[in-house]
Structure formats: structure tokens, C-alpha cells
Amino acid sequence: MKLGIIRKQYPSIPWVALTATASAKVVEDIFSQLSLKKPVSKFKNPCFRKNLFYDVKYKELIDDPYDHLLQFCSKSLGMSWEEAKPVSFPLLIMHK
Numbered sequence: 001m002k003l004g005i006i007r008k009q010y011p012s013i014p015w016v017a018l019t020a021t022a023s024a025k026v027v028e029d030i031f032s033q034l035s036l037k038k039p040v041s042k043f044k045n046p047c048f049r050k051n052l053f054y055d056v057k058y059k060e061l062i063d064d065p066y067d068h069l070l071q072f073c074s075k076s077l078g079m080s081w082e083e084a085k086p087v088s089f090p091l092l093i094m095h096k
Contacts, residue, residue: 004032011037017030
């Protein structure tokens with residue numbers, strides 16, 4: 001919510017805001033919060049994301065909810081996830 005402050009401090013740096021599922025109202029709020037300069041180019045492309053799905057599990061049918069959550073997380077993260085090194089993402093700043 002405070003990224004707009006940084007945007008005002010560095011007005012000449014181009015910015016990009018990306019979202020996968022934002023409604024029109026949320027997109028407008030993002031523009032406002034980030035103090036994006038107008039005109040702003042918007043690109044919208046519908047897509048099917050095969051890696052996203054809903055699966056309903058009724059708590060009453062699960063013997064141990066905590067173990068079930070642990071198994072789900074372990075399966076989702078893949079084998080040897082506990083030994084994996086943390087991923088750090090570099091800060092990318094674009095200049096004109």
C-alpha cells in the first residue's frame with residue numbers, strides 16, 4: 001500500500017504492475033495506490049491455469065487435519081523441500 005510513496009520519490013523510473021485475477025475495481029485501486037502516470041497501458045489476456053484448481057475436503061471426514069495439511073504441503077512442495085535452499089529474488093530497477 002505504500003509503494004506509491006516510492007513511486008513519487010522516483011518519478012522518472014518506469015513501473016509495471018502485474019496481477020492475475022484482479023477485478024476492474026482492484027485494478028483502478030492499484031493505479032491509484034502506485035501513483036501511476038497517465039496514460040497507463042493496460043493489457044488483459046484471459047488464460048487457463050492448469051496448475052490452479054479447487055479441491056474441497058470436509059474437515060469432518062479428515063482424521064487428523066494437521067497431518068492432512070502437512071501431507072498436502074509436502075506433496076505440493078515436492079520431494080526434499082526441507083533441504084532446499086531459500087530462494088532470493090534480486091531487486092530489478094529499470095531506468096529510462
